[in-house]
Amino acid sequence: MTASNSKILRARASGNPVIDGNEATFFWEGNHAPQLMSDWNGWDASPRPFKRISPRLQAATAKSVWYCTLSLPRDAYIEYALYDPVTQKRFLDPLNKRTVNNGVGGRNNYFYMPETMPSPFALRRADISLGALTSHSVETKWLRDDYEREIYLYRPPVKEPVPLLVVYDGQDYLHRAKLAVIVDNLIADNRIRPIAMAFLPSAGRWRNVEYACSDGTLLWLDQVILPLANEKLNLLDIEKHPGAYGVLGASLGGTMALYTGLRMPDVFGNVLSQSGAFMIESRDFAPVDLVKHSQSKDIRIWMDVGQLDFLLEDNREMHALLQKKGYNIAYREFVAGHNFTAWRDDVWRGLEAMFPA
Numbered sequence: 001m002t003a004s005n006s007k008i009l010r011a012r013a014s015g016n017p018v019i020d021g022n023e024a025t026f027f028w029e030g031n032h033a034p035q036l037m038s039d040w041n042g043w044d045a046s047p048r049p050f051k052r053i054s055p056r057l058q059a060a061t062a063k064s065v066w067y068c069t070l071s072l073p074r075d076a077y078i079e080y081a082l083y084d085p086v087t088q089k090r091f092l093d094p095l096n097k098r099t100v101n102n103g104v105g106g107r108n109n110y111f112y113m114p115e116t117m118p119s120p121f122a123l124r125r126a127d128i129s130l131g132a133l134t135s136h137s138v139e140t141k142w143l144r145d146d147y148e149r150e151i152y153l154y155r156p157p158v159k160e161p162v163p164l165l166v167v168y169d170g171q172d173y174l175h176r177a178k179l180a181v182i183v184d185n186l187i188a189d190n191r192i193r194p195i196a197m198a199f200l201p202s203a204g205r206w207r208n209v210e211y212a213c214s215d216g217t218l219l220w221l222d223q224v225i226l227p228l229a230n231e232k233l234n235l236l237d238i239e240k241h242p243g244a245y246g247v248l249g250a251s252l253g254g255t256m257a258l259y260t261g262l263r264m265p266d267v268f269g270n271v272l273s274q275s276g277a278f279m280i281e282s283r284d285f286a287p288v289d290l291v292k293h294s295q296s297k298d299i300r301i302w303m304d305v306g307q308l309d310f311l312l313e314d315n316r317e318m319h320a321l322l323q324k325k326g327y328n329i330a331y332r333e334f335v336a337g338h339n340f341t342a343w344r345d346d347v348w349r350g351l352e353a354m355f356p357a
Contacts (some may be wrong), residue, residue, distance in 0.1 A: 007020075007025055007027070007067075008027060008053075008065060011025075011026075011027040011095060012027075012095075015095045015096050015097065016093050016095040016096045016109075016111075017070075017096070017111055019111075019113065019114060021074070022071055022072055022073065022074050022113070023069055023070070023071055023072070024069070024070045024072055024078070024111065024113070025067055025068070025069045025070075026050070026067065026068045026069075026070075026093070026095075027065060027066065027067050027095065028050055028065070028066045028067070028068075028082075028095075029063040029064070029065055029066075030063055030064065030066070031063065031064060032086065033049070033050035033052070033064075033066035034050065034082040034083055034084050034085070034091075035047035035048060035049050035050070035082070035083045035084075035085060036048040036049075036050070036068045036070075036080060036082060036083075037080060037081050037082070037083050037090065038070070038078055038079065038080035038081075039078050039079050039080070039306075039308040039336065039337030039338075039339075040070055040072060040076075040078055040080075040308060041070075042310075047083050048068050048070070049068070050066035050067060050068045051066060051067055051068065052064055052065075052066050053065045053066065053067055072113055072335075073113065073335045074113050074114055074115040074116075075113060075115040075116040075334075075335050076112075076113045076116065076308075076335040076336065077110070077111075077112050077113075077116060077334075077335065077336040077337075077341065077342055077345065078110065078111055078112075078113070078308075078336070078337070079100065079102070079108040079109065079110045079337060079339055079341070080093070080108060080109050080110070081093070081108050081109060090106075092107060092108075092109055093109045096109045096111070098110050098111060100339075100341055101176060101340075102339070103172070103176075103339065103340065108339075110341065113335075116335070116345075118341075118345060119182065119344060119345040119346075119348060120185075121181070121182045121185045121186060121348050122177075122178040122181055122182055122344055122345075123181070123185075124181050124184075125184075125185060125188070128184060128185065128188035129157035129184075129188065130157060130184050131154050131155055131156045131157055131180060131183065131184055131187075132154070132155045132157075133152055133153070133154055133174075133180060134152065134153050134155070134232065135150055135151070135152050136150070136151055136152075136153060136228060136232070137149070137150055138150075138151055138224050138225070138228060139224060140220070141219075141220060141223065141224060142216040142217070142219040142220040142223070142224075143203065143206075143210060143216060143217065143220050144203055144206040144209055144210065144216075149201060149203075150201065151170065151198060151199060151200055151201065151225070151228075152170060152174060152198075152199040153196070153197070153198055153199075153228075153229060153232050153233060154180050154183070154196055154197035154198075154199070155196055155232075155233055155234070156183070156187055156194040156195060156196060157184075157187070157194075158187075158194040159234070160194070160234070161234050161235055161236045161237070162193070162194045162195050162196050162233075162234065162235060162236060163193075163195050163196070163235070163236050163241075163244045163245050163246065163270075163355065164195070164196050164197070164198060164226075164229055164233065164235050164236075164245045164246070165195050165196070165197045165198070165245070165246040165247070165248055165270075165355075166197075166198050166200060166221065166225065166245065166246070166247045166248070166260070166268070167179065167197055167198065167199045167200060167247075167248045167249070168200055168202065168211065168247070168248065168249035168250075168253035168256050168257060169200075169201075169202050169207075169249060169250060169251075169253040170198070170199025170200045170201050170202075171199065171201045171202070172202075172250075172340055173199060173248070173250075173340075174199045176340040176341075176344070177340050177343055177344035177347065178344060179197070179199075179344075179347065180197070182344070182347065182348055182351070183195065183197065183351070186348060186351060186352070190357045191348075191352055191357060192351050192352055192355045192356065192357055193355050193356065193357050195246070195351075195355050196229070196233045196234075196235060198225055198229050200221075200225065202253070207252070208252060210256075211249070211252040211253055211255065211256040212252065212255070212256075212285065213255065213256065213259045213285055213286040213287065214256070215263075217256065218259075218260060218263055218264065221260070221264075222264070222267075226267070238266070238267055242266045242267075242269070243265055243266060243267065243268070243269025243270075243298070243299065244269065244270075245267050245268050245269070245270070246268060246269075246270035246271070246272065246354050246355065247260045247261055247268045247270070247271055247272070248272040248274075248347070248350075249272075249273065249274070249276070250273075250274040250275055250276075250340070250343045251274075251275050251276070251277060251311070251338065252276075252277050254272075254273035254274050254275055254276030254277070254303075255273070255276045255277050255278060255285055255287065257271050257272060257273050257276070258271050258273045258276060258287045258301065259285075259286055259287050259290075261296065261299045261301070262287055262290045262291070262295045262296045262299070263290075263295075263296075265296035265298060265299050268299070269298065269299050269300060270299070270300050270302075270354040270355070271299055271300065271301045271302065271354075272302045272347070272350040272351070272354060273301065273302070273303050274303075274304050274305070274343045274346070274347065274350070275304070275305045275306065275309050275311050275315065275338055275343065276303065276305075276311070276314075276315060276318070277311055277314060278314050278315070278317070278318045279314055279317075287318075288318070288321065291318075291321055291322060291325055291327070292321070292325070294325055294326075297325070297326060297327055298328075299327070299328070300328045300330075300353075300354060301322060301327055301328065301329045301330070302329075302330050302331075302332075302349075302350040302353050302354055303315060303318070303319055303322075303329065303330070303331045303332070304331070304332040304333070304334065304343075304346050304349070304350060305332075305333055305334075306333070306334055306335065306336040306337050306338060306342050307333050307334065307335050307336075308335065308336060308337040308338075309336070309337055309338045310338060311338065312333070315331075319331045330350075330353050332346070332349060334346055
C-alpha cells in the first residue's frame with residue numbers, strides 16, 4: 001500500500017501508529033529512516049525497513065517522510081522500538097508516548113489493535129474491599145546468596161481460611177502485572193474464590209540458577225516460605241486439603257511453576273505457567289521427563305502463551321505431551337509476545353480456571 005497524506009496528518013496529530021482495520025502504519029521524518037523492531041517481526045532477527053513516500057504525496061516539509069506498515073491480527077498487543085542502522089542503536093519512537101518497561105533495563109513502545117484492550121481487572125477500584133500487602137525479610141537458606149530477601153504476602157479481605165498462590169518473579173507480578181489489584185477485583189466480582197499470595201522475588205543475575213528446576217528453591221519454599229505464610233496468613237490446612245495451593249510463573253518462572261507442581265503435588269495442585277520454557281539448546285528441562293514418566297498426574301495445569309512469543313512452539317509441544325499423558329491441562333494462545341503486559345492481560349483467565357468461585 002501507499003501511505004496517504006491523510007494518514008501522515010493523523011500521525012502528526014495523534015502519533016504512531018495509525019491503525020486502519022488490520023494495518024498499523026508508522027511514520028518518520030528525516031534524511032534517512034530507521035528500521036522497525038517488534039514482536040511481530042522477531043526484533044533483532046528481521047527488523048522492518050521504512051519506505052520513502054513520494055514527494056507529491058507528503059505534506060510540505062523540509063524533511064523526507066517515510067512509512068512502514070504492518071498487517072496484524074485485530075486482537076494483537078504489540079511492543080516495538082526503532083533501530084538506527086547508522087549508529088546501530090535502538091531508541092523509542094518520538095511519535096508514540098506509550099512506553100512500558102521491557103524487563104531488561106529499558107523501555108519499549110506499545111499499542112493495542114482495535115479488538116483488544118488492557119485487562120480491566122488491572123485497574124484499581126475504589127468501591128471494593130482490598131486485600132492487605134505486607135513485606136517480610138526472610139533468610140535465603142538453600143539459595144545462591146547468603147543474605148535476607150524481601151517477600152510480600154497478600155491477605156484477601158475475608159475471614160475464612162483460603163488457599164495460597166505462590167508467585168515466582170513476584171516483584172514483576174506485583175508491580176508490572178498488577179496481580180494484587182487483579183485478584184482484588186476478581187474476588188470482589190465473585191469470579192474466583194478468595195486466595196492468599198506469596199510474592200517471591202527472583203535473584204537478579206542468579207535467577208536462571210534458582211528457576212531452572214532447582215530443588216534448592218523447592219527447599220527454600222518448603223522450609224522458609226510456607227511456614228512464614230502459615231504463620232502470617234489464614235490458610236487452608238494443606239494436610240486436610242492436599243493440593244489446594246497454587247503456583248504461578250512466567251518464562252523460566254513458568255518452568256519452575258510446573259516443576260514445583262510436579263515435585264510437590266501434595267501442596268501445589270494448581271499450576272499456572274505463562275510462556276514457560278521447556279527446552280534449551282536441544283536439551284529438555286526436567287518437567288518434560290517428569291511428564292513423560294507420568295509424575296503427579298492429579299495436578300491441574302493452566303498454560304498460556306503468545307502467538308508472537310519465541311517460546312510458542314516449545315509450549316505447543318509441552319501441551320501436546322501433557323495431553324498425550326492424560327494430564328488435566330487447559331491451554332490458551334493469544335496474539336502478543338514475551339512480556340509482562342501480555343501475561344498481565346491474560347492471567348485472570350488462569351486464575352478463574354484454577355480457583356473458581
